[in-house]
Every structure is written in C-alpha cells, then in structure tokens.
Amino acid sequence: MADIQAKLQALSEEFTKLQQDLQDTVQSRQKLEAQMQENLGVKKEFSNLKEGEAIYKLIGPVLLKQETTEAESTVKGRLEFIEKEISRLESHIKEMQGKMEKKKGEIIQLQTSAQAAAPQAVRAQ
Template sequence: MSDFVMSKFDEELAKYKQFEKDREKNVHNRQQLEGQLTENNLELDLLEDDATVYKLIGPVLVKQNLIEAKQNVGKRIDYITTEIKRLEELMADAATKQENQKQIVMRLQNAVTQRFRTK
C-alpha cells in the first residue's frame, strides 16, 4: 500500500513541477510580448508625418508608404495585445490548476508522512 502511495505522490509531484515549468514559460513569453508592445508603441509615437520609412525585404531595404507602415505597426500592436490577453487567461487557468495540484501533493505528502510514522 505504501508503494502505491509513494508512486502516486511521485506522479502528482511531477505534474506539479510541470505546471511550474509551464508557468515560468508563460511568464517569460508575456514579458517578451510586453517588451515588443512597448517597442512598437514607442516607434509609432516617434514617427513624424514627413518621416521616410523603409521595410526590410530579404537583404534589401524598400521604401514604404508612411500610412501603410503605421497601419502595419497598428495591426502588430493589436496582435500583440490579443496574445497578451490570451496568455493572461491561460496563466489564470494554469494558476488554478497548479493550486489544485498543490493541494493534491500536500494531501499525498501527509499520507506518506503518516505511513512512515506508523511503521
């Protein structure tokens, strides 16, 4: 019986550790997106009405229409904002699952501790 409890504990602990790794990855991804969002907003704010804008296509810089460039950056900002919201929802859901997993691990840890005390 104690082997079953120990193996179950190890299994549930591994799940908890995976939740933690996923959380760290999501936090890192969110930080990257926040950085990109800030950079895009700054670049958009710095553009003046008479600015010349170039787009890198392969190894060549091609002159681009300013309005088109602003629209592209605006679309990129919208995409990044949507991704941040998606990640926040994912992180909130994962936090709930991780907390539930933590409770399971703690219960199993208590069961393992009591088994060893009674021996």
C-alpha cells in the same frame, strides 16, 4: 505504503511539469511585452514625423520606401495582435496557477495521509 509513494511521485512530476509550462508561458509573455514596447516606440516616432517625410522599411539588407498610412496601419495591426496574445497568455497563466494550486493541495493531502499511516504501519510490523 509503496502505493502512496508512487502516487506522490506521480503528483510531484505533474506539478514540476506544470511549473515548467508556466515558466515557458511567462517567458512568451515577456517576449510579447518587449515587442509591444518596440512597436509603441515606432508608433511614437510616427507622431514626430513632419508632412512629406519618408518612412523606410528594412527588408533583408535593403531599405524600401513605404507609404506612411501603410506603415502606421502595419504597426497598429501588430499592436492589436500583441495585445490579444498577451491577454490570451495572461488567462492561460491564471489557469495554470489554479491547476498548480490544486496539485499542490493534492500533494499536501497525500503527504498528510502518508504521515498518519506511517505510525500504523510500524505498529503492524
């Protein structure tokens, strides 16, 4: 019976670790989603610019003038990177959810076998 309890404890700890990892991954995805919305807003502002209007980039405490094509290219590159990262994290989240379901099944199976063995252990005493 102690062996089953030890296995159950180990499985529970693994499940808790998977839950924490999943939560961290979801938080990372949410941060990327916020960055994506911010960059989409910047891209939208670029479309509202009139010919010859200046774009400034904040670097530390200083605003530096930036070429329009360079600024648009930078934002486009950021958006592409963020989209790839979100996609990667989504597949990682699905993978982790699968692992959690498997672990949950193992815990339920072990609990069921422990409950079935408990009456037999009482009779043996």
